[in-house]
Amino acid sequence: MTDIFQDLQWRGLIKDSTDPDELARTLADGTVTFYVGFDASGPSLHIGHLTQILTARRLQRAGLRPLILVGGATGLIGDPKDTGERTLNPPEVVAGWVKKLQSQLTPFVSFEGERAATAVDNLDWTGALSAIEFLRDIGKHFPVSQMLNREIVKTRLSGAGISFTEFSYQVLQANDFHELHRRYGCTVQFGGSDQWGNITAGVDFCRRRGAHVQAFTTPLVTRADGTKFGKTADGQSVWLDPDMTSPYAFYQFWFNSGDADVGRYLRYFSFRPREEIEELEKATAERPAARAAQRALAEELTTLVHGERETAQVTAASRALFGRGDLTELDPSTVDAALSEAGLLSVPELPSVATLFKESGLCASLSEARRAVAEGGAYVNNERVTDADAPPSPDLLLHNRFLVLRRGKRTIAGVALTT
RNA sequence: GGCGGGUUGCCCGAGUGGCCAAAGGGAGCGGACUGUAAAUCCGUCGGCUUCGCCUACACAGGUUCGAAUCCUGUACCCGCCA
Structure with a gap:
């Protein structure tokens, strides 16, 4: 030993x-x-x-x-x-x-x-x-x-x-x-x-x-840029309780670790042997864009805290939502599962875009949602939204049911029509 | 217990009667650049039925055409003295 x-x-x-x-x-x-x-x-x-x-x-x-x-x-x-x-x-x-x-x-x-x-x-x-x-x-x-x-x-x-x-x-x-x-x-x-x-x-x-x-x-875990460690992309604390922080958000948190931090995080949190960690650190230095270390860290910790089954679902969802592929090419069960992980809002009919962003939790208020649209940071199915007060076109619905809402580059939520 | 100072938006902090939804900074958010990174630059940053309206500067009341700004009371904090 x-x-x-x-x-x-x-x-x-x-x-x-x-x-x-x-x-x-x-x-x-x-x-x-x-x-x-x-x-x-x-x-x-x-x-x-x-x-x-x-x-x-x-x-x-x-x-x-x-x-x-x-x-x-x-x-x-x-x-x-x-x-x-x-x-x-x-x-x-x-x-x-x-x-x-x-x-x-x-x-x-x-x-x-x-x-x-x-x-x-x-x-x-x-x-x-x-x-x-x-x-x-x-x-x-x-x-x-x-x-x-x-x-x-x-x-x-x-x-x-x-x-x-x-x-x-x-x-x-x-x-x-x-x-x-x-x-x-x-x-x-x-x-x-x-x-x-x-x-x-x-x-x-x-x-x-x-x-x-x-x-x-x-030690207190820190980030290389001096900002506070432990907040999700939208500023929430990252809890271990899956009802307070979804396994998807948990995975995304680790996946988004900075290059300058990920090596340290692996040392702090991973149970991998020293050689493997050093290998991953080297991978980050040589091919940072591949984010091998971030992926390994996110998968290991999500598994440790939420279990293998959740981790499998969450990684699949992440691949679907952030993949290059056209969203319309995803089959219905994949879209459903991926959006459920990201957070799915069910509505009987489509309200305005601003309302959708607010209801889905992507924006805290209607004002914030309108602002997001005005700033050019609101997307429906990867298309930038220009009119906050109009409902999205029904043509956009994936499989006649789903919409993928995105705020900024990486905060995603889903909408499903309940019919 | 006495005297003095203080309480402003997520945080720090300007503002002492109208030009204040409130300077400036930080954080946050968005855009550009990228790799769902960092740095940088730009924008944004109370709410809503958003060309207008509503709620806000510890809390409650008052003066005033008009108050974050003046007065009274309450709570809490800080300092000095007892």
Whole structure:
């Protein structure tokens, strides 16, 4: 088995860590239990979480035992973010999210065998804590000077301010690490690099109580052009939940990775061996237009998250919709399937083009749809539209039923007549 | 608790009575160029029954022919003092 620490380093998955030599030795020891946490702060995980999810999968495959924590307690408090105070979510809502996230995480690690993962929820030990216990047994170990020194706290103090609730968040997360050490013998925590402050708080807390533990973080995934990673072509977050982000959109997201980014993404996310990844990086350098790396990345991740069947449908749809071929040459079942993947709008009769673009979700409002037409960025069956308020000609209907709507170069939706 | 400052469109940020749907920048969107890439240039960027109308400058009320701009109250934020 290849050295997992070296593998992670080669992939660029280690940003910060406690003593690297010691961490390397620890990870090489097959008896280690580690933990990674996800707060229940939304109804689904998104691809920003994928780095952590897949790193957990790698560690388990390397022989380590995962504790997958979903933060039912910390989700009720809110990790401070630099823009300002969060709105508290109702407990029953958070409880629902905990369930969802747990089931979403399940497929990525194995809950069987000797390295079986364990799902944990910090509400189990935090919920029962009394204020006295919290302040005497836990709070006493936290110097406020250190808490104030954390980057996020400083940012908030010099800007939007911070409530005691969010200020205390780090204490809860630190206590999680100690609790998992006590209950499961967990000695390693990792998380996203934005969690480094919270993670070191946990390491310190454990050490103050006599437990020697270690930690590392994975880097924030970025794009070479400096824009934010993790948004679809139309600006939506890319969720793992297929009802929130369709497998088609998910596939398209990865497929559209830039040349300057795709190599890094393969290293972060792909389970291909090093040689194959280097081969794909070379392919990108030599024949970028073929986009072999993008295709491989998109197919592998869509399969991992949504399964083989979905992936087959989605790749077929992408080929049909972006293919050179004349749309009229596609057979009805192909058109139907492809448009269903892209998002199909059913209408009893054809309204104006602007309405179609709005209803299909390609444009947020009628005004935006009219603007799109005026800008020359609206197409029906690959023909540029010039009149936003007229319905498309029935002659355009493919197989007397379908229309392919396109906004810009690559955002596509379908229309089907329901007759 | 006292005093002072602040709250503008997705974000930052101008604007102190009419010329303001609101400067400028960023993001986003579209076009050209391409490879469903990047960079660049150009355009666009509240809504609608779109040559016009409606809703908007924290919230509620008021002054005025007319308010993002003035007054009153409420909420929240920041700073100094206690």
